[in-house]
Amino acid sequence: MEHFSMMALWGQLVVGLINGSFYALLSLGLAIIFGLLKVANFAHGALFMLGAFSALLMHRYLGVNYWFALVLAPLVVAAFGVVFERLALRRLYHLHHLYGMLLTFGLALVVQGVVLDRFGASGASYPPPDLLRGGLDLGFMFVPVYRLWVIVAAIVVCACTWIVIEKTKLGAYLRAATENPELLKTFSVNVPLLLTATYAAGVGLAALAGVMAAPIYQVSPMMGADIIIVVFAVVVVGGMGSISGAIFTGFGLGLLEGVAKVVYPEAANSVIFAMMALVLLFRPAGLFGKET
Amino acid sequence: MNETKTNVQSNIPVLDRWNxxxxxxxxxxxxxxxxxxxxxxxxxMKAMSYAILGMSVNLLLGYVGLLxxxxAAFFGLSAYMFGHFAKEMDFGVALSMLIAVSGGTLLGVLFAMIAVRRIEFYFAMITLALAQLVYFFCVQAEFTGGDDGLQGIPRGEILGFSLLENSHLYGFVLLMFLFCLLFVFRIINSPFGEMLKAIRENPERVTSLGCSPRTYKFIAFVLSAFxxxxxxxxxxxxxxxxxxxDVHWLMSGDGxxxxxxxxxxxxxxxxxxxxFIVWAQDGLAEIGMSVVVMQGLLFMATVLLFRKGIVGELGRLKKYFR
Structure with missing residues (x-):
């Protein structure tokens, strides 16, 4: 019995790390977009779903394999993001922030509605690539290789993003534009282009997460809506202020959710929301946020 | 905050707006x-009950600047409670409605305690997340009837008028609707309402005057949940x-x-x-177009092209009548 529950705990911790990987990737993208554009991108979940769907459709109709999809799907979604930012989102920067949120909420409804209309609600499964099939015996537990890959890949992507933003010249521009876009313009940096690129990169990250999620979850039109609400709670807990904060909170809350599945399964899908309420009561700015 | 940053047109003189x-x-x-x-x-009647939801969202969004x-949590929980007490407990319309509205309002108190601590998109995310919690609860709870929901809720009678009679039902819904409309009118034209607008425009200033924006937001939130x-x-x-x-986030989006x-x-x-939206929903259902897509497009079009909405844009015509 004791042994069994330890096995269950390890198993759920891995599941928690998997979910945490997606929370981290998505809240990272949200934080990058928000930092520069001051837009809470409501369409993030829908674009995550679009990433998974593009991978599925490319596989089904064009025979594109997982590894190419991992590159192509984010590019497709990023291109979509560029068009959306240039044609629509850009017009709202001078207005109250809430309009950006309303616009992206509309986009989320459209994207989800169109996919739902075309492909139905049930969804489909996406086969993991041959290279990552099978499982690995770690001695104390058995883990599917694909899941390990997702955790490692998510950590690497998060680390790379952090390095790009904190340690490179491009990242320095980004941080400068976050602090004072007007001043940066006088240094002849193309700030509007920077904004477009940032939005594209953020939604590209969401699509990348979507492709990674495709072999694990059922690829369905509502997969993004379900996860984005949780990710919003993660963002509230972590605060949008810091990149590393978003990453740590994502993984941490994923793990917490995993533990809850063992300890008290009925409340597992509520635990992140409950955590959010607790953090708001005792530390309203969020764990890593600046006081506003 | 300069004029373009505010949510609404507020240059109209008070008396004029009142008229x-x-x-x-x-x-x-x-x-x-x-x-x-x-x-x-x-x-x-559908439009009226939806309009009350819209008014409650607007009370926060339009007058306090909180999105x-x-x-849907208050709307849906109240619908469930009304159904439960009217159908399973046989409490009658008036008492069931009283309990349901009290339940929804109490939930509003809980939400408000947590949500008014943050503003702007954080506020939107928090309310969304809390409502999702209520949604999960309603999915799992026994009394909501799961996927089937509560069906065949009896109409009964109120103050001796049988609500099985369609004209009586319509009259009752209309009366409740007018109560809500006058309720909102009263709030926004009271000193309390002026404070809400002041908080929307400049919360720091309100604080410096010795008032607590959070308390006002709390009360406004509870009234809105009511x-x-x-x-x-x-x-x-x-x-x-x-x-x-009724409890799904799409319903919140509708509001x-x-x-x-x-x-x-x-x-x-x-x-x-x-x-407009109830008409569009019914119309699209007939021609088989996706309602969600239409609503999404409507969101985007309104935000991009006519931010002041139908009534707000009509307000522009006013100058021709001077």
């Missing part, structure tokens, strides 16, 4: 008195159904959309918005 609002109320009353002779009454994506609960209970009464779509399309920060905007 316009009274004209608006009179027009709304006339419309809903005459319309049932020409339009299917169930459509109008709630969680009002209204949304009335809308939900009425919806359950009219359709005799309470089900999961925001009605306020937005009609005109954020206008008294009768949400009513116009509700009529």
């Amino acid at each position: 316009l609002e009274i004209i608006g109320i009179v027009l709304v009353v006339l419309f809903f008195l005459v319309a049932p002779f020409f339009i299917y009454p169930v459509f109008l 709630s994506f969680g009002h 209204l949304a609960s009335i809308g939900g209970a009425l919806k359950a009464l009219v359709f005799q159904i309470a089900a999961l779509p 925001v959309l009605m306020a937005l399309v009609g005109g954020i920060g206008t008294l009768i905007g949400p009513i116009v918005g509700a009529l």
